[in-house]
Amino acid sequence: MGHFQTATAVSARREVPGGHEYEAVVDPQWTVGGKPHGGYLLAILGRAAIVSGGADHPHLTAVSGSFLRSPSPGPAAVHVETLRAGRTMTHARARLTQDGRPCVEALITLGTLTEDDPWWSDAEPAALPDEQDCFLTPPEAPGAGFPVALMEVVEQRLDPAGLAFALGTPSRAGVTAGWQRLADGSDWDPLSLLVALDPVPPVSYDLGLPGWAPTVQFSAYVRRLPAPGPLRVRMRALDVTGGLMDEVAHAWDGKGRLVAQATQLAAVRVPPTG
Amino acid sequence: MGHFQTATAVSARREVPGGHEYEAVVDPQWTVGGKPHGGYLLAILGRAAIVSGGADHPHLTAVSGSFLRSPSPGPAAVHVETLRAGRTMTHARARLTQDGRPCVEALITLGTLTEDDPWWSDAEPAALPDEQDCFLTPPEAPGAGFPVALMEVVEQRLDPAGLAFALGTPSRAGVTAGWQRLADGSDWDPLSLLVALDPVPPVSYDLGLPGWAPTVQFSAYVRRLPAPGPLRVRMRALDVTGGLMDEVAHAWDGKGRLVAQATQLAAVRVPPTG
Structure with a gap:
């Protein structure tokens, strides 16, 4: 339990009007004070978007999420709609629901990332002690x-x-x-x-x-x-x-x-x- | 022509599955190289979200948009779905389509803004010449x-x-x-x-x-x-x-x-x- 890949897995793809629906399980380990961590929930949505429409663009490059209500750890559904599949990127929207109520709504952009150095950068890394x-x-x-279970993973x-x-x-x-x-x-x-x-x-x-x-x-x-x-x-x-x-x-x-x-x-x- | 209020107006509300649909006209004045300015398009979506669900929360406080394809100046439709109407804010999603094709998809948060000073701030204004x-x-x-018509407004x-x-x-x-x-x-x-x-x-x-x-x-x-x-x-x-x-x-x-x-x-x- 707690492994990131497993905790963000989606399964059982199903065609629904305007897209695909997946099952997910919100993991109690990725929580802060018992509430699922926001970045973790967006990662579940990102995983579903990649499974749904990421054949040509396998990496999440941008995501915006509105947090409507906090889901509880346990089963949830994820709905994904592809908005546009282009040459260099794919745009999707995704929604996590629990008991039929929307919890997180997100816009997701997929693309292809590399390990290349930047063409230009002004992003000096934060100065930190060792x-x-x-x-x-x-x-x-x-x-x-409150306990921060996230700090165990x-x-x-x-x-x-x-x-x-x-x-x-x-x-x-x-x-x-x-x-x-x-x-x-x-x-x-x-x-x-x-x-x-x-x-x-x-x-x-x-x-x-x-x-x-x-x-x-x-x-x-x-x-x-x-x-x-x-x-x-x-x-x-x-x-x-x-x-x-x-x-x-x-x-x-x-x-x-x-x-x-x-x-x-x-x-x-x-x-x-x- | 060109006045911001007019250029972002929406009209003819219509109930559609999952929300409201409005008519808008993308104004040729708010363009860069003939293409509608992104912030201007999001303002049209924000206006529609306020008309649709802003009775208690009249101000746009957050917006995220994915730009799928550039609409042309001219008629467009805006679809708004309220995701959650809460005590202090309302969350919506909105989509601008033209000729049935999605052009901009956005997540919008509405709230109530004031002119109050911040409780805390570290946002020194940019130093600029007069x-x-x-x-x-x-x-x-x-x-x-290319011409930047936006610079006339x-x-x-x-x-x-x-x-x-x-x-x-x-x-x-x-x-x-x-x-x-x-x-x-x-x-x-x-x-x-x-x-x-x-x-x-x-x-x-x-x-x-x-x-x-x-x-x-x-x-x-x-x-x-x-x-x-x-x-x-x-x-x-x-x-x-x-x-x-x-x-x-x-x-x-x-x-x-x-x-x-x-x-x-x-x-x-x-x-x-x-």
Whole structure:
């Protein structure tokens, strides 16, 4: 249990009006406080889109998801509609439902990624202490108030610079960063990168706002096939207004190249002012 | 002709399976090289989503769009499905079709924006020369190779620092920035901000890649109602690989507050290497 490939598998393809429908099982291991991780759910949708229409374009290159309601671990259905199959990319939309209710709706672009170096880049990898000098995030983080089962399948070591919140003195810089590996030793791929791009804890902890920050909307681009080795992931917030926070994440592979980027809007609870 | 409200109007609501369908007219004025501007098309979809399901949540707060094929100026249909109407926000999906073929598919989140200051912000406005010292972008830009009718309805003044490409010496910094006003004098609103977030020319000009850079995928968040006055907009690329460029845009209002942000993936033609 817990292996990413298995946890995101889809089966039993069925033709339905406007596309294909698949069965999936939302895995209790890929959860935060008992709720399925957003990047993990999008990876299930991405897997279904590839099975449905990825014959010519085998890699997820872009995904945007709206999070409508959190599904529970257990059986779910995934509906995929191909919007356009072009020469260099395929566009699809996908929906995860549980008990007939839509939980996640996504737009997915498939293409063909390589390990090639960029033609041009201004994406310097995040400066981090060595992996062994960073803080291994436990599944039962002190002060989190809930178990993060995800931390048993993702081995995350956070830069201590962004962890002052754990001592009650958040830096309020709005940045968290760290190293990530899949705990079973498998390499990162375009689908598992979606998990890496939404790390725990949210940046709001660093702003002195502890607690669950559910994703409202999440968009990611995968730029190349990652080289083996740990990822560096940095997440930064820019603005918290009206109970919503943006978080922008970048991930670099073992060769220090940008492999993926994401932007999300998450709900946060801010203390009343005045 | 050309007024933003009119150019994004939808009419003749009709109940269809799973939602509402509207008529729209894609306006030839909001085009780049004869092709409708991506942010403008998403604004039509946003307008339809608000008319369909925005009774409680009148403002577009998030949108993600997949650009399947460019519609021509002229009549189009917009289909809207409400995915979830919640307490604080409404999620919808919307599709623009022309002659029965899907052109743009989008996920839209509606909410209620205010002019409130942020609870927390790290979004310093882009440093720009005074508006009158920036370069007014003409509809027939020298070297562009095509007319940009959009520049007759959006008054854009670009920071000369990002314009060295026009002299044949692109800076390759991957940044463009400037001031934007609606030419008819009306104030920016959450829908017209979507136009501002995809400025012309694309950052690729600054990388020495002239020519059309069609948007593949675009995601934007609107964070607050903009104060009157010109916007500052900065757009930055991070990586160009495999014919795809990311562009990240931020917009600040007349009070210097972040009002909106966007990320897009655009197709570019790079010279062969070796």
